[in-house]
Amino acid sequence: MNQRRFTVDTIAKLHAAGERFTMVTAYDFTSARIVDRSEVELILVGDSLGMVMQGHDSTLPVTVDDMIYHTRMVMRGAHRPLVVTDLPFGSYTIEDDAIRAATRVMAEGGSQAVKLEGGAQIAPTIRRLVDAGIPVMAHVGFTPQSVHAIGMRTQGRQADQARRVLEDALAVQDAGAWAVVLELIPAPLAAAITERLEIPTIGIGAGPDCSGQVQVWHDLLGLYDEFVPRHAHRLRTFADDAVAALDQYAGDVREGAFPTAENSSTMDAGELARALGDGSGDSDGDHPDGDARDGETLDGETLDGHA
Numbered sequence: 001m002n003q004r005r006f007t008v009d010t011i012a013k014l015h016a017a018g019e020r021f022t023m024v025t026a027y028d029f030t031s032a033r034i035v036d037r038s039e040v041e042l043i044l045v046g047d048s049l050g051m052v053m054q055g056h057d058s059t060l061p062v063t064v065d066d067m068i069y070h071t072r073m074v075m076r077g078a079h080r081p082l083v084v085t086d087l088p089f090g091s092y093t094i095e096d097d098a099i100r101a102a103t104r105v106m107a108e109g110g111s112q113a114v115k116l117e118g119g120a121q122i123a124p125t126i127r128r129l130v131d132a133g134i135p136v137m138a139h140v141g142f143t144p145q146s147v148h149a150i151g152m153r154t155q156g157r158q159a160d161q162a163r164r165v166l167e168d169a170l171a172v173q174d175a176g177a178w179a180v181v182l183e184l185i186p187a188p189l190a191a192a193i194t195e196r197l198e199i200p201t202i203g204i205g206a207g208p209d210c211s212g213q214v215q216v217w218h219d220l221l222g223l224y225d226e227f228v229p230r231h232a233h234r235l236r237t238f239a240d241d242a243v244a245a246l247d248q249y250a251g252d253v254r255e256g257a258f259p260t261a262e263n264s265s266t267m268d269a270g271e272l273a274r275a276l277g278d279g280s281g282d283s284d285g286d287h288p289d290g291d292a293r294d295g296e297t298l299d300g301e302t303l304d305g306h307a
């Protein structure tokens with residue numbers, strides 16, 4: 001597919017046309033290449049990488065440098081999707097820090113937008129980023145960087161809390177966010193918010209009536225077994241396939257079934273004999289040019305790749 005890259009503008013047009021779209025996380029070149037070949041419109045370089053790539057039990061230890069490192073790998077592989085990078089925990093608490101972190105992520109990482117967690121409280125920061133020319137995706141409801149403050153649970157089941165989630169979504173829209181992730185909120189609340197917003201909502205654990213959906217790569221493909229969130233759309237079990245493949249590899253080597261002639265190269269028996277010095281080659285031990293290293297040229301042209 002030789003499609004032009006999705007932009008904030010083309011996503012807005014999809015949304016205006018009433019089309020649902022998808023976002024998936026990616027953290028490296030190879031996975032970004034795969035998303036590039038798919039129909040998924042957006043890549044999130046999520047701070048979930050702290051869990052699924054780094055093995056931490058929360059997203060809190062992730063640094064701006066980590067996000068830039070992973071974004072750079074993703075940008076080399078993704079040419080069609082719009083790429084958004086999460087600002088990590090603590091990097092945008094203070095407004096000036098937010099400008100610095102977002103500027104670095106975009107200038108050094110190369111992504112097209114940043115995402116940060118929070119509602120009304122973070123709205124002034126969103127406004128400043130947008131004024132600085134940085135497209136901002138917001139994230140309300142369950143915000144994983146606040147897990148120790150709010151717990152790992154659905155937000156907005158009671159009226160007062162639900163109203164706060166709605167107000168957060170309206171506040172980030174007013175501040176200039178071009179989209180908002182709704183994480184772990186009741187489906188009817190997500191539907192009501194989506195109806196009241198002009199910008200697209202992107203749901204995860206927020207029911208079917210969002211403008212789009214987002215999933216973590218490892219959850220979709222069955223690569224992460226520490227836990228499988230209820231909201232995960234686990235379409236494959238690649239980790240199981242990988243273990244089976246590794247077992248087959250180990251077994252093949254043990255049984256001598258790998259490598260075969262097809263995986264190996266040959267050499268002239270005389271050359272080997274000369275190398276081993278068993279008398280069939282140069283008996284005087286001389287290695288005149290053009291003899292012991294037959295066929296090689298001075299510029300090394302024929303050095304590579306012959307079987």
Ligand SMILES: Nc1nc(=O)c2c([nH]1)NC[C@@H]1CN(c3ccc(C(=O)N[C@@H](CCC(=O)O)C(=O)O)cc3)CN21
Nearest residue numbers: 048051052059144152153154216219224228229230231
């Ligand atoms: N692999 C992975 N998938 C994710 O979706 C994800 C991450 N990692 N890391 C960052 C955040 C953390 N997220 C999480 C993590 C756990 C639950 C969880 O335990 N959910 C409960 C249901 C909670 C409720 O409905 O109140 C569950 O039983 O799955 C939810 C979101 C979402 N993000």
Ligand SMILES: CC(C)C(=O)C(=O)O
Nearest residue numbers: 025046047048181214
């Ligand atoms: C779960 C998504 C929305 C996210 O923020 C992440 O992957 O970090």
Ligand SMILES: [Mg+2]
Nearest residue numbers: 046047048086
């Ligand atoms: Mg995140």
